[in-house]
Amino acid sequence: MIDVAHLTKRYGRHTAVDDVSFRCEPGTVTGFLGPNGAGKSTTMRMICGLTPPSGGAATVGGRPYRELPNPGREVGVLLDASAQHAGRTGREALAVAAATMGVEHRRVAATLDLVGLNAVAAKRRVRAYSLGMRQRLGLAHALLGDPRVLILDEPANGLDPEGIFWMRGLLRDFADRGGTVLLSSHLLREVEAVADRLVVIGGGRIVAQGDKDELLAGGGTLVRARDAAALRGALHRAGLPVTEGTDGLLVRADAEAVGQAAADAGVALTELRPAGSGGLEQLFLTLTAGASTREAVR
Template sequence: MIEAKELTKKYGSTIAVDRASFTAKPYRVTGFLGPNGAGKSTTMRMLVGFARPDSGEARILGVPFTDVPNPGRHVGVLLDASAVHKGRTGRETLTLAAMTMGLGPEAVDRALSRVGLTKKEAGRRTGGYSLGMRQRLGIAQALLADPSVLILDEPANGLDPSGIRWMRDLLREFANEGGTVLLSSHQLAEIDQIADDIVIMGGGRVLAEGTKTSLTADGSLEDLFFGATAHQDREGAAA
């Protein structure tokens, strides 16, 4: 379970996130949808303690992320697939992460297999990886300890169509087994394909939240998304 309550974050005079509240539940994939600059990434950073909210609070598994014991064992996080040491191999990257969580080499092998990175690919330095391979490596790191919550920021960037289908199946299986997934994207079609619940954000604000079925029943999901885009454009012009 992920709970955001009135999260607000300012950078100088700019309000990046304005009283954002939403919930992501177990057995569900929650799509975090909005145009670039809507505040999705900043919100996710507040969820996992990388940014301190000016007001409001976030809870994961009932407590603030910083209070989760050995958090990597319970919450898998991918916020920036490019934020890896380019001189290390994929296997070395995962091995170091596993060691910090008290996991053995078998966890690394299992994660590499799960995301489809071969032994040869895992032995290459990440500086030579394509964006799609870095995304797979980041997802592998998020899955290392078989967590119960996944928080993924734009994980489909750089994936080809077969990779997107693979990711969709992986997250569906994860949720079906009781996991909570929060997945951000600026692509309407991607969220429409995978999400059970949707949170739409624009201009730093949550503009709509609900099941995909309910949001579609109340009005076209496309209309809601383009409304968020228009809201974002107005906010940008005002700034």
């Protein structure tokens, strides 16, 4: 289990993560979503003990990551696929990790095979790996110690469609066998296909979390009018969060509130319906409307 309680991280006057709390239960895949600069990577680094929090705490299996006696045997982490020794072969990189964790050497070949790196790839220097191959090697590192928990930041980055499909099956099988997965990704359709729960962060704060099906069922309201500018103004005056959708305006409010705001302003609507059918992409746009997408530079 991963338990995040009121995590906060400040860099001077800038608050990168603000009072973030959520839990990831065994047997589930939790999708951790947000625009660039929202605080996802910082939160994951704090969970893994790489960045000290300004406030709050995070535990894995009931203990802070830094207090785990042999963390690789309990938590598999992939935060940066490029953070690997470029001069070693794939097999050498895993062999060093296996020796460090006290894992039997035969696990190296088995794990390389599991992530789809064949004998030829295993003998190649990491500097010659494509991004997709580095992702597979990084995932092999995460799985090598047979952990109960996986914490993965953009693990499908650089994979081709076949590789993305393969990774989806791998993570689903890991969770179905009782494992816990925290998965951050910009590939929203893939997250929607594999996740059980969602945590959405925007501007450093949690804007929504819960069961995936429940969140997608309450994805807001889609509304259109002949006078789109007048409708947008009416919604803003009513204090309803609005973003541009492909088929109209997406409003993070129920249809009754949206219809009342339009009626009060005398705006005639041409369409008013629940927006839940748009899936995770539409929910994401609705929840993160107005959140800064600029990368923080420190």
